[in-house]
Amino acid sequence: MILVYVDHDRGEIDPISLQAISAATALDPDVQAVIVGHGGKELAGEIAAYGATAIHAGHHVDLFDFTPRAHARAVHSLIEKNSPRAVLAGGTPRGNEVLSHVAALMDAPFASECVSIVLTGADRADIVRARWAGNMLEEAVVVAPVLIASVQAHSFTAVAAAAPLSLTEFEVPLSEGDVLVRVQDRVGSSAGGVGLAEAKVVVSGGRGMDGPDAFSMLEDIAGVLGGAVGCSRVVTSAGWRPHAEQVGQTGTKVAPDLYIACGISGATQHIAGCKSSKTLIAINTDAQAPIMGFADYVVVDNVHTFLPLLIEKLKAANQK
Amino acid sequence: MEIAVCIKRVPLLGSAIVLTPDGMAIDTSKLGFGLSPHEECAVEAAVQLVEANGGSVTLFSMGHVDGEEQIRDQLAIGADRAVLIDTNGVEPDPQAAASALAEAISTEDTTFDLVIMGSESADYGGSQTGIRVAHKLGLPVVTSVKGLKIEGGVATCERAVGSIREVYTVTLPAVITVRDGLNIPRYASVPGRMKARKKSVDIKQVTFDEPRITTKKFTIPDREAKGATSLGSGDEAAAALVDVLKQIGVLT
Ligand SMILES: Cc1cc2nc3c(=O)[nH]c(=O)nc-3n(C[C@H](O)[C@H](O)[C@H](O)COP(=O)(O)OP(=O)(O)OC[C@H]3O[C@@H](n4cnc5c(N)ncnc54)[C@H](O)[C@@H]3O)c2cc1C
Ligand SMILES: Nc1ncnc2c1ncn2[C@@H]1O[C@H](COP(=O)(O)O)[C@@H](O)[C@H]1O
Numbered sequence: 001m002i003l004v005y006v007d008h009d010r011g012e013i014d015p016i017s018l019q020a021i022s023a024a025t026a027l028d029p030d031v032q033a034v035i036v037g038h039g040g041k042e043l044a045g046e047i048a049a050y051g052a053t054a055i056h057a058g059h060h061v062d063l064f065d066f067t068p069r070a071h072a073r074a075v076h077s078l079i080e081k082n083s084p085r086a087v088l089a090g091g092t093p094r095g096n097e098v099l100s101h102v103a104a105l106m107d108a109p110f111a112s113e114c115v116s117i118v119l120t121g122a123d124r125a126d127i128v129r130a131r132w133a134g135n136m137l138e139e140a141v142v143v144a145p146v147l148i149a150s151v152q153a154h155s156f157t158a159v160a161a162a163a164p165l166s167l168t169e170f171e172v173p174l175s176e177g178d179v180l181v182r183v184q185d186r187v188g189s190s191a192g193g194v195g196l197a198e199a200k201v202v203v204s205g206g207r208g209m210d211g212p213d214a215f216s217m218l219e220d221i222a223g224v225l226g227g228a229v230g231c232s233r234v235v236t237s238a239g240w241r242p243h244a245e246q247v248g249q250t251g252t253k254v255a256p257d258l259y260i261a262c263g264i265s266g267a268t269q270h271i272a273g274c275k276s277s278k279t280l281i282a283i284n285t286d287a288q289a290p291i292m293g294f295a296d297y298v299v300v301d302n303v304h305t306f307l308p309l310l311i312e313k314l315k316a317a318n319q320k
Numbered sequence: 321m322e323i324a325v326c327i328k329r330v331p332l333l334g335s336a337i338v339l340t341p342d343g344m345a346i347d348t349s350k351l352g353f354g355l356s357p358h359e360e361c362a363v364e365a366a367v368q369l370v371e372a373n374g375g376s377v378t379l380f381s382m383g384h385v386d387g388e389e390q391i392r393d394q395l396a397i398g399a400d401r402a403v404l405i406d407t408n409g410v411e412p413d414p415q416a417a418a419s420a421l422a423e424a425i426s427t428e429d430t431t432f433d434l435v436i437m438g439s440e441s442a443d444y445g446g447s448q449t450g451i452r453v454a455h456k457l458g459l460p461v462v463t464s465v466k467g468l469k470i471e472g473g474v475a476t477c478e479r480a481v482g483s484i485r486e487v488y489t490v491t492l493p494a495v496i497t498v499r500d501g502l503n504i505p506r507y508a509s510v511p512g513r514m515k516a517r518k519k520s521v522d523i524k525q526v527t528f529d530e531p532r533i534t535t536k537k538f539t540i541p542d543r544e545a546k547g548a549t550s551l552g553s554g555d556e557a558a559a560a561l562v563d564v565l566k567q568i569g570v571l572t
Binding site: 009065066068093094096097099100101103104105107108109110111112113130131132133134135136137138139140141142143144177180181182183184185186187188195197200201224225227233236237239243244246249250251257258265266267268269271275278279280281282290292293294295296297298299300301305306309310312313314317318 | 333334335336337339346356357358413414415439442443444445446447448451452454455456460461462463464466478479480481482483484485486487488489490491499500501504505532533534535536537538539540541543546548549550551552553554555557558559561562564565566568569570571
């Protein structure tokens with residue numbers, strides 16, 4: 001049996017969790033899901049549609065919003081009761097956090113961000129995991145009677161596979177230490193406009209923009225295309241733009257239909273955040289810049305003279 | 321306030337990763353080294369807290385002894401002293417790494433009010449060392465923090481989840497893991513660099529627990545060669561670009 005921790009936010013399932021369920025069904029048809037907190041058990045139908053055969057919905061009067069260690073306690077109590085061969089979760093901040101707590105409670109290894117998992121024996125698994133935000137892969141052997149692993153976002157496809165459902169509710173056995181750290185409040189983002197992570201078009205600027213002022217051109221372009229402005233880390237470290245706009249390994253990962261990189265060189269850590277873009281256009285004075293190798297279309301020009309020309313043509317096209 | 325910060329030396333990659341012929345390591349012969357931005361923010365946060373509240377910042381770094389250079393860089397921005405755990409070229413798995421870090425932190429004479437770490441290391445990306453260290457030290461842990469305020473021994477931490485921010489509070493002592501964007505790390509000043517030369521870096525040896533995750537080899541995932549279409553430059557390129565935008569449907 002494989003146990004999958006399903007992450008949800010007040011009843012909204014994280015899609016990476018469904019990918020984790022599909023990764024689990026490929027290992028063993030007996031996949032059971034654990035879901036904790038407010039709004040969890042209402043999601044049973046949605047989870048069953050991806051092939052989980054049983055859902056364990058954990059509740060406790062002290063559990064409403066996310067409470068990392070309590071969620072781990074819920075998973076841990078099911079491991080002790082039902083002895084799964086493996087425990088999986090989506091490789092998201094919460095998925096990795098909960099499984100880290102589970103692994104720490106059990107003093108067991110935790111293979112995070114896996115792109116491939118093969119169970120090779122009673123206590124052995126061959127895994128491939130992402131290092132450097134997916135720019136490098138590690139093939140490794142994990143020795144543990146219960147494999148604890150998270151799956152890297154989008155490395156497995158969530159496949160619909162309706163299974164008969166059994167829903168069990170259980171009270172999570174909590175101690176005081178499990179609820180010390182919990183969400184106390186939620187603050188809405190003040191950012192108006194299109195969110196970077198969801199934007200269909202991202203217009204990004206790097207060091208080549210030479211300062212904060214030129215970003216108004218990127219805002220104009222994003223405005224016409226209904227997109228969001230992004231940037232490289234050089235730009236956020238210089239304080240030209242807020243960190244919320246940083247694309248890359250330590251910023252936001254985006255997957256838009258179109259990514260326009262203006263004056264960005266294409267460092268590995270920046271590419272880690274934009275490599276899933278459907279079309280990438282690079283504008284750079286240097287035809288040899290690494291970003292040119294990732295691009296579908298390239299313009300070899302100076303952003304300060306080229307972007308005004310582009311904006312003029314975009315506005316004209318938009319008015320027609 | 322006594323603060324411990326865990327930092328890890330990593331190679332500064334360019335636009336491509338080159339492996340050694342046996343596939344067991346990154347070829348770092350032409351690379352410089354630095355820290356993950358998350359950890360640079362961790363040090364900056366610690367230095368700011370000590371500037372405001374008094375106390376001291378102790379750095380803990382585990383890896384190659386050459387990492388002393390990166391440690392001195394952080395002493396130069398205001399950390400007070402450091403402990404370097406020499407791995408003798410062995411890369412411990414996350415469990416062994418966390419045990420060794422927790423051991424080093426708990427055997428210091430100083431009792432720390434706060435341990436700050438990165439949310440994930442740049443190279444390994446295990447996302448777990450902070451939580452494991454917290455369990456070993458018997459402390460609560462808040463992760464992936466991008467906003468931090470400490471008042472009256474209570475830390476208020478914010479972290480981004482989708483489009484909202486979650487707020488957590490935790491009573492010190494605690495472990496907090498932070499993300500890039502928490503602050504803008506300062507550059508070292510010349511006097512800072514001079515002072516850093518005199519600060520103490522204790523080198524410790526450890527024997528690691530048996531690894532339970534054993535690396536077999538590294539590979540670099542294939543990138544599809546895109547063979548970019550050049551649109552030229554100037555006016556002509558601007559017109560061609562508008563056509564491309566229409567073609568792919570982002571401009572109607
Ligand atoms: C662990 C780690 C994590 C990191 N995470 C991130 C991350 O999340 N996101 C990120 O972006 N970076 C990240 N970085 C930093 C990254 O390595 C690079 O330093 C950064 O991406 C470079 O930004 P850039 O392309 O804007 O600047 P540069 O590399 O300096 O490139 C500037 C480019 O602009 C071009 N140019 C200059 N002038 C003009 C002009 N007038 N017109 C047109 N083109 C021009 C140049 O030819 C050059 O190609 C990380 C680094 C580390 C070590
Ligand atoms: N070798 C190390 N030396 C010092 N700190 C480390 C080391 N490895 C991990 N850490 C700390 O643990 C954090 C998370 O690492 P990881 O669990 O590998 O993603 C890092 O950001 C560091 O703060």
